[in-house]
Amino acid sequence: MSRLDLPPPPPPAHLRAWLDEGTVRADRARFLKELGRRSLGIGRLLLLWAVAAVFALGWTFVGMALMAFEEAGDPLSYLFGLIFGVLGTGVLVPAGFWLAWGAKRDRQVRQLLCAWAESGRDPATDARVRAPGLSVTWLLASLALGAVGLCVTFGSAATARPGSETYGEVTYYMGLGMILWITGLLGLGKAGAHYRWAVRVFRGGPTAR
Template identity: 50%
Template sequence: MSRRTLPPPPPPIEMRAWPDHESLLADRARAMGELGRLSIGVPRLLLFWLAAAGFVVGWVLIGAALKSFEESVDVFSYMIIAVMVGLGLGCMVPTGLAIGFGIRRDKVVRERLGQWASLARDPARDARYRFPGESLFWLVPSFLLCALGLWLCIAYPATARRGEQTYAGVTLAVGTGFILWLTGLMGVAKAVIHYRWAVRLLGTVASRETDDAHR
């Protein structure tokens, strides 16, 4: 979902040529800071929401086409429906691919964060990689989006009345709710995964400091 180049992984042991430990820590801090922002930063969240919104727009177009199909009576109406379906697929396919590529990119980012984190320890800088504000910005709206999607999936069909809501309308609402629920769930999962990674990172640092103090 972003063409920004990722920081490379740390070089293999036999190719490492840092002149001193401080140089290693400086490169580690730059790489981890950049990877952390690419993973949990606000621009990443906005791109994710933009892709999800495009997917929702595509589904709404297809749902509107289904509703029109129930009421269509002439060839012109069917042509309009075909155009709406084409536009809907034109929105859903590229945004779905963008979300899929973004998930794969996130996996690479997490792997590289782990590689740079295991390279050394730097208690003075590692606390900043918790990104508490960014994590909260991912968690709270995503949770609300998840709740809204779940409500649409459950409440709308439960309150639908024969003759008032069409099958296409219920399908549109449930599909939209499912997309919102899945989008919110992915955002919540991302915030939780980053929090657990940060806890492990800081916990490892704390345990090492304790071990060094006892020696």
């Protein structure tokens, strides 16, 4: 299975009755492990942060463009502002498509994870899929990143003084802080959603899709 391919959905219940139980159990364990890694693995957290870093890079170019326009006193400054603006757009637009593709893939992984989890029961496999340690890791890392983002956003606005910082600088730091705390919110939401789903599924309650 390549990194882009997803595991197949589980066979229908009326077909599972005709299949070898050991094979079905092994497939369920293998696919749940793979889906759990793609849903809540450390690699997914790092990928989310990588997307945020790309957004931060694009916003840095936009901030440089704003500061160049604000302080422009000659045509060369306007030219640099235009160049930085184009570079920022060239980074932010692909990053937006990348984020949208990732959200779509996450929904597909979640649907398959729910389907395979409901296809049977195996205490050892189910304990690994619950992954409380990974949920806590996502929670704490996202809390820290969100707190840094809030400090940057509100700190830059609160400490700005006329004549000391330009509007472009304040706008840049506030936007950078928003990227950080929105990324933290996304991580918190993912950790909370996984915990709620695991509790409902593996305690016999209704599945939260």
